[in-house]
Amino acid sequence: NAGVTQTPKFRILKIGQSMTLQCTQDMNHNYMYWYRQDPGMGLKLIYYSVGAGITDKGEVPNGYNVSRSTTEDFPLRLELAAPSQTSVYFCASTMGGDQPQHFGDGTRLSIL
Amino acid sequence: AQSVTQPDIHITVSEGASLELRCNYSYGATPYLFWYVQSPGQGLQLLLKYFSGDTLVQGIKGFEAEFKRSQSSFNLRKPSVHWSDAAEYFCAVGGGATNKLIFGTGTLLAVQP
Numbered sequence: 001n002a003g004v005t006q007t008p009k010f011r012i013l014k015i016g017q018s019m020t021l022q023c024t025q026d027m028n029h030n031y032m033y034w035y036r037q038d039p040g041m042g043l044k045l046i047y048y049s050v051g052a053g054i055t056d057k058g059e060v061p062n063g064y065n066v067s068r069s070t071t072e073d074f075p076l077r078l079e080l081a082a083p084s085q086t087s088v089y090f091c092a093s094t095m096g097g098d099q100p101q102h103f104g105d106g107t108r109l110s111i112l
Numbered sequence: 113a114q115s116v117t118q119p120d121i122h123i124t125v126s127e128g129a130s131l132e133l134r135c136n137y138s139y140g141a142t143p144y145l146f147w148y149v150q151s152p153g154q155g156l157q158l159l160l161k162y163f164s165g166d167t168l169v170q171g172i173k174g175f176e177a178e179f180k181r182s183q184s185s186f187n188l189r190k191p192s193v194h195w196s197d198a199a200e201y202f203c204a205v206g207g208g209a210t211n212k213l214i215f216g217t218g219t220l221l222a223v224q225p
Binding site: 045 | 116121144146148154155156157158161163202209210211212213215216217218
């Protein structure tokens with residue numbers, strides 16, 4: 001019963017590099033979300049998906065891209081890493097309706 | 113605009129004392145309300161949720177919260193705090209077709225022995 005799995009757990013990037021943060025869930029949830037968490041700011045929604053093949057922007061999408069080719073996977077792509085993208089990234093999923101979101105353990109990303 | 117306010121950034125209580133964490137929200141429709149807890153270096157764990165019905169909801173670890181529509185509040189309470197309750201607590205509101213959540217900025221709880 002893995003739930004929401006995020007990889008990697010930690011990563012250091014140089015400015016201008018690219019990377020993909022992986023998120024997989026095994027609960028057959030339709031809805032998936034990417035958040036970033038910065039100190040004192042709570043969680044901000046980057047992108048979300050209501051099902052395979054459907055994605056949409058959240059509150060802070062600039063500098064990120066996503067795809068949802070399967071129900072299970074929802075990768076987040078950083079194309080040109082910038083210091084402002086240093087953050088902790090959380091992936092979450094839910095069945096929808098009155099069900100809560102389930103969170104992964106996060107990816108701690110530093111861009112130097 | 114939809115928003116969640118947690119007015120207390122940091123709270124310190126003594127072990128065994130009671131606790132109340134405040135949460136106020138602004139949401140156009142009937143809200144779904146949540147409290148999550150985050151231990152250092154961990155993800156968010158659901159404490160409790162409110163969708164409808166009884167306005168006093170019970171959660172895990174002895175926590176409860178009361179929905180007060182007239183005050184747009186959803187405060188979290190615990191009658192006796194344990195040292196293991198030290199963590200950051202987030203209130204969130206959501207709902208609608210996309211089930212998106214809006215989070216407060218969190219309250220960091222410290223527990224004194």
